[in-house]
Amino acid sequence: MAQTQRPDAVTPVFLLTGFLGSGKTSLIRRLMESPHLTDTALVINEFGEVGLDQLFVQSAVENTLLLENGCVCCSIRGDLVDTITDLFARAANGEIPAFSRVIVETTGLADPQPIIAALQTIRSSRPVVLGKVIVTVDGVLGAQQLGSADEAVAQVVQADVCLVTKAELSNPNAINALVGELHALNPNAAVEVLRAGSFDPDLLLAPSGSRLAAPSTYRLAPRRVRGSQVVRHRSVESWSEEIEEPIMWSRFRDWLDLLYSLRASHLLRMKAVLNLVGHRIPHAIHGVGPLVGALEPFGDWGDDTATSRIVVITKGMDAEIIRQSFRALVLPGRAQSERSADHGGVGSS
Numbered sequence: 007m008a009q010t011q012r013p014d015a016v017t018p019v020f021l022l023t024g025f026l027g028s029g030k031t032s033l034i035r036r037l038m039e040s041p042h043l044t045d046t047a048l049v050i051n052e053f054g055e056v057g058l059d060q061l062f063v064q065s066a067v068e069n070t071l072l073l074e075n076g077c078v079c080c081s082i083r084g085d086l087v088d089t090i091t092d093l094f095a096r097a098a099n100g101e102i103p104a105f106s107r108v109i110v111e112t113t114g115l116a117d118p119q120p121i122i123a124a125l126q127t128i129r130s131s132r133p134v135v136l137g138k139v140i141v142t143v144d145g146v147l148g149a150q151q152l153g154s155a156d157e158a159v160a161q162v163v164q165a166d167v168c169l170v171t172k173a174e175l176s177n178p179n180a181i182n183a184l185v186g187e188l189h190a191l192n193p194n195a196a197v198e199v200l201r202a203g204s205f206d207p208d209l210l211l212a213p214s215g216s217r218l219a220a221p222s223t224y225r226l227a228p229r230r231v232r233g234s235q236v237v238r239h240r241s242v243e244s245w246s247e248e249i250e251e252p253i254m255w256s257r258f259r260d261w262l263d264l265l266y267s268l269r270a271s272h273l274l275r276m277k278a279v280l281n282l283v284g285h286r287i288p289h290a291i292h293g294v295g296p297l298v299g300a301l302e303p304f305g306d307w308g309d310d311t312a313t314s315r316i317v318v319i320t321k322g323m324d325a326e327i328i329r330q331s332f333r334a335l336v337l338p339g340r341a342q343s344e345r346s347a348d349h350g351g352v353g354s355s
């Protein structure tokens with residue numbers, strides 16, 4: 007069905023946030039099943055250098071843009087403003103399909119408040135309003151994350167809607183307790199438990215008004231200054247890698263087993279799309295906190311070169327350890343040749 011431009015010419019920007027692995031990308035995939043929501047531009051922000059989320063949603067959303075290698079709430083706010091401004095310009099020129107709403111999927115560590123402030127500086131042909139701040143909360147790990155991560159609390163207290171995900175993996179009492187905690191943290195937010203069949207994407211993305219600035223009831227204090235960038239996410243590091251040569255699943259699995267048996271408490275998030283030896287189609291695997299899901303076939307490579315992409319986000323742990331262990335256990339041939347090159351190489355200037 008052809009989409010028509012909204013006559014009011016106001017474009018709502020929805021912020022979709024929620025702690026690492028709480029289900030933001032999965033929610034987008036569900037949202038995009040609604041035929042009424044296809045005229046949506048999607049901006050995805052990822053913490054690591056290698057973005058994966060666009061792979062998970064790209065078939066669903068035509069206007070998808072990726073902002074990687076930084077968190078949009080601190081280091082790359084200007085990029086977000088430029089990206090959205092540019093989206094409007096390109097739609098006006100007919101370079102991309104017209105859209106009547108924008109969804110910004112933030113990193114799992116983002117603080118909504120500075121992002122909302124940045125949205126106010128967008129200069130576009132059509133006025134931009136804040137649609138809603140939608141926050142996914144992990145039904146299994148949410149209570150623990152709220153107890154241990156300032157970022158998770160900051161997201162909830164600034165939410166218009168909190169959506170509890172993964173309810174089917176938890177028990178009803180724990181879900182009820184989590185819902186109670188969310189109400190207590192933010193009495194103004196609607197709190198909903200996502201259940202199959204009870205989800206109305208159109209209702210979720212109906213703008214609730216034109217709030218231009220979120221109440222700054224809770225702000226993450228800037229923690230550290232690195233170069234000229236304010237970095238709010240203390241002790242968080244990421245390692246990511248893209249590899250064209252096929253990976254042996256047994257090696258990858260052994261590496262994950264070792265990593266999680268030794269350092270699970272430092273691992274915030276792991277996600278990978280893998281080009282595995284003996285398989286023509288990509289496979290995906292997710293780790294959220296200490297929990298690792300099953301390896302699952304995932305779509306196809308389409309026109310893309312089969313390339314594994316892996317991201318690991320750590321807290322209080324040098325991400326270099328991840329790189330080294332990955333090289334040693336998953337790509338031993340490459341690690342060996344890198345060592346040989348180091349030893350036999352000409353000294354650098």
Ligand SMILES: Nc1nc2c(ncn2[C@@H]2O[C@H](COP(=O)(O)OP(=O)(O)OP(=O)(O)O)[C@@H](O)[C@H]2O)c(=O)[nH]1
Pocket residue numbers: 024025026027028029030031032033059113114142171172173174175200275277292294299
């Ligand atoms: N069973 C179940 N699994 C879910 C649900 N939502 C997300 N997941 C799983 O949780 C993992 C992480 O989901 P994502 O949607 O990638 O989470 P995210 O918030 O986008 O992750 P980041 O962008 O890395 O912060 C994946 O394995 C999903 O399949 C849910 O409602 N139920």
